[in-house]
Amino acid sequence: MLTVENVSKTFNTPGGQVQALKDVNLSVKTGEFVSIIGKSGSGKSTLLSILGALDNPSTGSIIVDDTEINKLSGGNQTQYRAKKIGFVFQQYNLVPNLTALENVMLALEFGGYPASSRLDRASQLLESVGIEEDQQQRRPTRLSGGQQQRVSIARALANQPAYILADEPTGNLDSATGKKIFDLLHDLSRSQKTTIIVVTHDLEIAGKTDRTFTLKDGKITTK
Amino acid sequence: MNVVTRGVKNAVRSPLKSGAIVLMFAISIALILSMLVARGSVLAKIDDVKANAGTAITISPAGVMGDQGGGDPLTAAQIATIASTANVSSVTSSLTDQMTTADTNLTSSLTLGSFGARQQRSAPTDTTGADPTATQTTRPAPTPRISVTGTTDANSVSTTGGTLTISSGTAIDGNSSSSVALVGTTLATKNNLAVGSTFTAYGQTVTVQGIYTTGNAFQDSGIIMPLATVQTLTGQPGAVSSVSAKVNSSDNVASTVTALKTALGDKADITSQAEQAATSVTSLEGIASLTLAGVIAAAAAGALIVLLAMILVVRERRREIGVIKAIGGSNGKVIGQFIVEGLTITVIGAVIGLVLGILVSGPMTTSLVSNSQNSTSTSTSTTGRGGRGGFGGGFASAQSQLNTNLTQVTASLTPQIFLAAVGITLLIALLGSAIPAWLTARIRPAEVLRTE
Ligand SMILES: Nc1ncnc2c1ncn2[C@@H]1O[C@H](COP(=O)(O)OP(=O)(O)OP(=O)(O)O)[C@@H](O)[C@H]1O
Ligand SMILES: [Mg+2]
Numbered sequence: 001m002l003t004v005e006n007v008s009k010t011f012n013t014p015g016g017q018v019q020a021l022k023d024v025n026l027s028v029k030t031g032e033f034v035s036i037i038g039k040s041g042s043g044k045s046t047l048l049s050i051l052g053a054l055d056n057p058s059t060g061s062i063i064v065d066d067t068e069i070n071k072l073s074g075g076n077q078t079q080y081r082a083k084k085i086g087f088v089f090q091q092y093n094l095v096p097n098l099t100a101l102e103n104v105m106l107a108l109e110f111g112g113y114p115a116s117s118r119l120d121r122a123s124q125l126l127e128s129v130g131i132e133e134d135q136q137q138r139r140p141t142r143l144s145g146g147q148q149q150r151v152s153i154a155r156a157l158a159n160q161p162a163y164i165l166a167d168e169p170t171g172n173l174d175s176a177t178g179k180k181i182f183d184l185l186h187d188l189s190r191s192q193k194t195t196i197i198v199v200t201h202d203l204e205i206a207g208k209t210d211r212t213f214t215l216k217d218g219k220i221t222t223k
Numbered sequence: 224m225n226v227v228t229r230g231v232k233n234a235v236r237s238p239l240k241s242g243a244i245v246l247m248f249a250i251s252i253a254l255i256l257s258m259l260v261a262r263g264s265v266l267a268k269i270d271d272v273k274a275n276a277g278t279a280i281t282i283s284p285a286g287v288m289g290d291q292g293g294g295d296p297l298t299a300a301q302i303a304t305i306a307s308t309a310n311v312s313s314v315t316s317s318l319t320d321q322m323t324t325a326d327t328n329l330t331s332s333l334t335l336g337s338f339g340a341r342q343q344r345s346a347p348t349d350t351t352g353a354d355p356t357a358t359q360t361t362r363p364a365p366t367p368r369i370s371v372t373g374t375t376d377a378n379s380v381s382t383t384g385g386t387l388t389i390s391s392g393t394a395i396d397g398n399s400s401s402s403v404a405l406v407g408t409t410l411a412t413k414n415n416l417a418v419g420s421t422f423t424a425y426g427q428t429v430t431v432q433g434i435y436t437t438g439n440a441f442q443d444s445g446i447i448m449p450l451a452t453v454q455t456l457t458g459q460p461g462a463v464s465s466v467s468a469k470v471n472s473s474d475n476v477a478s479t480v481t482a483l484k485t486a487l488g489d490k491a492d493i494t495s496q497a498e499q500a501a502t503s504v505t506s507l508e509g510i511a512s513l514t515l516a517g518v519i520a521a522a523a524a525g526a527l528i529v530l531l532a533m534i535l536v537v538r539e540r541r542r543e544i545g546v547i548k549a550i551g552g553s554n555g556k557v558i559g560q561f562i563v564e565g566l567t568i569t570v571i572g573a574v575i576g577l578v579l580g581i582l583v584s585g586p587m588t589t590s591l592v593s594n595s596q597n598s599t600s601t602s603t604s605t606t607g608r609g610g611r612g613g614f615g616g617g618f619a620s621a622q623s624q625l626n627t628n629l630t631q632v633t634a635s636l637t638p639q640i641f642l643a644a645v646g647i648t649l650l651i652a653l654l655g656s657a658i659p660a661w662l663t664a665r666i667r668p669a670e671v672l673r674t675e
Contacts, residue, residue, distance in 0.1 A: 054668040054669040055667065055668075055669040075553065078551055079551070081668070082550070082552075087550060093542070093549070095543055097232060106547070106550070107551065109225070110550060167672070
């Protein structure tokens with residue numbers, strides 16, 4: 001269960017204050033697959049980063065399984081990200097100096113997975129998202145966009161997180177590949193009971209999720 | 224995969240960039256080491272020269288040097304003042320004179336040469352008339368003269384600073400006033416003198432008590448007699464032309480020189496070996512401070528190179544650091560990874576630099592010292608003017624020995640110096656790696672969302 005209560009976020013910029021989120025309230029049940037849509041600049045990424053403890057809200061609170069994560073110490077927020085959250089980014093954001101396999105193993109290391117079985121688990125995860133053995137040894141620059149996004153999904157799944165937060169995971173992919181990635185996430189939510197929150201501007205994708213929130217100028221307009 | 228392997232892997236991520244940093248760092252480390260070696264060797268040399276400079280102070284009547292110059296000799300009262308000055312442990316007084324053919328029946332064993340002839344060009348007309356040519360010319364034809372040294376300690380004539388070598392006969396008592404003499408070996412040979420022979424000096428008969436050898440052509444053609452004897456023979460009772468005072472400890476030389484200058488005022492010229500040594504090591508001291516500046520500059524440059532390079536690396540990888548944090552990497556792991564990366568680069572650079580430093584420190588020390596010594600030897604050769612006559616001889620030779628010593632600074636890499644270099648290197652490496660690594664703590668995980 002994830003609850004957002006009266007969350008506002010204000011950024012201080014040289015040009016003045018930017019209010020990215022205005023008194024946002026929402027709640028997502030465990031195992032639910034929800035989407036957040038909205039125009040560019042409406043605050044989607046900002047909301048997702050606050051849900052994943054990448055950033056703290058200016059006011060309000062985020063309660064995840066009875067823990068108010070915005071009140072956690074920096075170290076505990078890191079632990080929260082490592083164990084409870086799986087991030088999938090629009091830009092894939094794999095570590096360029098590491099192979100596909102090492103990228104997944106990195107997440108396993110941070111999640112406290114025993115060193116001896118990291119390799120097997122990482123290999124298995126990559127296999128399950130359709131990354132073949134020879135591709136696993138490649139660095140991100142030697143993989144296609146779709147392959148990189150699949151590696152990043154494998155990385156997000158590494159520590160069996162309760163929540164997957166995906167920020168436009170198909171935004172940089174062609175529609176066919178995008179659909180494959182989306183189906184992958186969809187299967188996960190069904191099979192693993194993982195709560196998935198996906199930001200998208202693709203209304204077709206949004207229509208397939210359990211629920212869709214619409215953000216407009218930092219405010220939730222529909223639930 | 225752990226923090227260490229990631230750090231090392233990142234260090235070799237772009238070999239060209241890392242190679243350039245390694246090379247620049249290595250050069251600064253090599254500079255640090257060779258500067259430390261040069262400094263250590265030069266400082267050791269300075270200590271050596273100062274320790275061996277001796278404790279002798281030479282006091283001459285103002286304006287007099289050996290038999291040259293003019294002025295009044297030192298008086299018995301002044302000698303007493305010198306002897307009673309604090310820290311003066313012993314005093315050797317000498318009076319030198321030169322005998323012309325009128326004063327003695329001996330023939331000089333020195334050939335006059337153009338130098339000797341020039342020295343006598345303004346000598347006063349021989350009033351005795353013994354020289355047959357004197358009546359015919361306004362100026363007598365120059366003749367070689369015989370140097371006579373009256374001294375309270377015959378050993379002071381020794382050119383080595385030690386005991387005078389008596390090849391036959393016995394030493395004379397410098398404090399007596401008997402008509403005895405030590406004769407230089409070449410003078411003795413020239414005049415067929417042996418122990419027990421007699422010769423005439425200033426109208427008196429003098430007995431040869433011993434023959435001495437110094438290996439110095441000037442000294443070996445002279446005569447040494449007790450001070451009082453020479454004072455009486457030359458009609459200068461109590462007069463002294465040079466005093467050598469020994470100070471009880473090298474630490475007291477400077478203060479004793481000051482005390483003597485105060486006591487004797489402008490009546491005397493005072494020089495000490497220690498002062499001369501101090502003057503001759505000033506160039507070495509210059510090198511020592513130069514090398515210290517070099518060490519500091521090279522260390523600062525090395526630290527700056529690593530620091531700036533690593534800061535650039537951190538800035539360049541902001542997003543990647545954000546990713547690592549976003550997927551649950553702690554600050555500690557990120558900092559650790561960057562410290563390992565920085566240390567990998569600096570350790571490789573340090574090893575290359577230290578090897579390079581060992582190779583260049585020898586030639587660098589030699590060139591630093593010999594370049595500066597070229598200017599030193601010209602400046603010291605004016606003070607170390609040779610052929611001062613009599614007592615000055617020993618002093619001049621000590622000076623020239625000092626000069627040769629100065630150019631013999633050998634670069635030696637002691638374990639202490641090597642450890643100091645390693646220590647400085649580690650400090651730079653740690654600072655250069657830790658400060659930039661620390662900066663990663665400030666990078667927010669939300670950085671990952673920034674689209675470039
Ligand atoms: N770090 C920041 N500093 C200042 N302003 C920011 C920052 N991050 C976001 N903003 C501002 O907050 C607002 C919301 O940004 P956000 O990235 O959440 O939009 P978005 O809905 O994700 O847009 P897009 O669909 O283009 O990704 C925008 O006006 C943006 O300029
Ligand atoms: Mg966005």
